[in-house]
Amino acid sequence: MAQTIPRRVWRHKSVLALTRGRKGADPAEIIRDKARDLVKRARAQGWSGPPFDPLILASLLGIKCRPSRDLFSAEAQLSPQPGRQLLLEFHPDRPDGRRNYSVCHEIVHTFFDDCYELVHQRKVARVLSDHNEEVETLCQIGASELLMPEQEFADDLAQVQFSLTSMPALVRRYAASREAVLRRMVHLSPCPCAAVFFSQRLSPREKEAAKRPRLIPDTAPVPKMRIVYSVPSHDFPIFLPPHKSVADDSCVCAASIIDVVESAHECWEIAGFGDWRVEAIRLPTRDEADETTPTVAALICCS
Numbered sequence: 270m271a272q273t274i275p276r277r278v279w280r281h282k283s284v285l286a287l288t289r290g291r292k293g294a295d296p297a298e299i300i301r302d303k304a305r306d307l308v309k310r311a312r313a314q315g316w317s318g319p320p321f322d323p324l325i326l327a328s329l330l331g332i333k334c335r336p337s338r339d340l341f342s343a344e345a346q347l348s349p350q351p352g353r354q355l356l357l358e359f360h361p362d363r364p365d366g367r368r369n370y371s372v373c374h375e376i377v378h379t380f381f382d383d384c385y386e387l388v389h390q391r392k393v394a395r396v397l398s399d400h401n402e403e404v405e406t407l408c409q410i411g412a413s414e415l416l417m418p419e420q421e422f423a424d425d426l427a428q429v430q431f432s433l434t435s436m437p438a439l440v441r442r443y444a445a446s447r448e449a450v451l452r453r454m455v456h457l458s459p460c461p462c463a464a465v466f467f468s469q470r471l472s473p474r475e476k477e478a479a480k481r482p483r484l485i486p487d488t489a490p491v492p493k494m495r496i497v498y499s500v501p502s503h504d505f506p507i508f509l510p511p512h513k514s515v516a517d518d519s520c521v522c523a524a525s526i527i528d529v530v531e532s533a534h535e536c537w538e539i540a541g542f543g544d545w546r547v548e549a550i551r552l553p554t555r556d557e558a559d560e561t562t563p564t565v566a567a568l569i570c571c572s
Contacts, residue, residue, distance in 0.1 A: 281403040283381045300407045303380045304414035319421055320444035323372040326415065327357055330379065334372070336361035345371035347378050349385040364553070366446035370412055377411030378404075409452070417443050417453045426457055433530045433548040433568050447552055451566050452500050462570040463501040465509055466552075466563035467494045467521055472512050494521050497563045505569075507541050524549035525565045545569050 279285065279296055288294050308316075311326055327334050333350075337358040340346050344367065345359040357375050359368055378384050381404065425442065429435035431454070439450045448466065455464045471479065475490040493514035501509070515521045516538075520531035532548040549567040 279403055283383050284403050284407065286382055287380075287407075296403075296407055297410050300377065300380060300411045301414055304377065304411040305419065307376075308415060308418045319417075319425075319442050320369075321416060321418065323369050323376065323416060327372060327376055330376065331355075332357050332376070332379070334359070338362070345375050347375040347384065353385055355379065355384070364446070365444050366440060366449070369416055369444050370446055370449045373412035373415040374408045376415060377408040380411060413449060413453045413456065416445050416449065419457065422453055423457050426454060427459075431458065431460070431462075431570065433532075433550050433566075436550070447550065448563065448566060451568065455500050455502050455568070458502045458570075460571050461502055461504045461506065462568060463499055463505045463507075463509060465499040465567045465569060466497045467515070467525075467565040467567065468497050468560050468563055469494050469525065470560035472514070493517070494519070494525060494565065497561060507539060509539065513537075513539060519549075520547055521549045521565055521567050524551050524567075527551070546571065 279288070284296050287296055287299055291299070307326075307330075311329055314329055316322075316325055316329065324334050332347075332355045334357045338360060340358055340360060343360065344363065345357065348356045348358070350356050357372065359372055359375075361368075363371070422439075422443070425439060429438065433451070436447060436450055436454070439445075439454070440447055443450065445453075451464045455462055469492045471490055471492050472495065479489060495512050495514045496509055498511060499509040501507075515535075519535055519537075520533040524531040528551045530548055530550050532546065534544055535547045536542055536544050547567055547569055549565055552563055552566050554562050554564055
């Protein structure tokens, strides 16, 4: 039996301001609508692709952009300037895909009314217990809409096999990261599916236990591939809990070792999971020691 997926409760003041006067509105859909409207307006001014250059998009909005290695964050940041102007700085040494996504992410911060009140930063690490993560999640959603507009991406997706094996071509065509392209594939999927992102680490309970003295030597828990976060399609019927591990013989673990797509039919120990086709691929990452940074991405879809 499929689980009932919990409905998200939004708490961040910027998100609540976004939905003010729109009772029952989904913040994610508001952000998507704003992003699609921006794409439409930019097209009218000559913005085209793929690939779609987000620095040109920022300039059309009057945002000053410049590369900088002197950032508060590892990726990019948006800073208010005198006269209600904005400065978008990005790290020049990042791969094109990550840079483009980071710039789009910062542009989406302008969709919030308080964008002129403080410095906004796109970081690598995810802080899952922080309410600021709500805004970051919405900026990820909006960034995908800007970097991979629905019209072009849906047309391209319809021309290829819905599989991780098709992802590299889409990564090159849209100058985007593997993580961003997979999220976009799932959002525009023709069938129930989910993108799941993993890193190798202990569970929260194991981490707490590891701090205490052990009565029996050499009994320390062993890190496993665990879910960092997941992105389900609107009709995916299963809740995928963060921190849940997969078996050592899963294709997810195999994909962490070599940079090729691994696939198998698997039944994970999650209520209602059943038998699904799982494909997994390694993600390029700067800091594998940061357990909040995914190192493997998996696509779960119908058998």
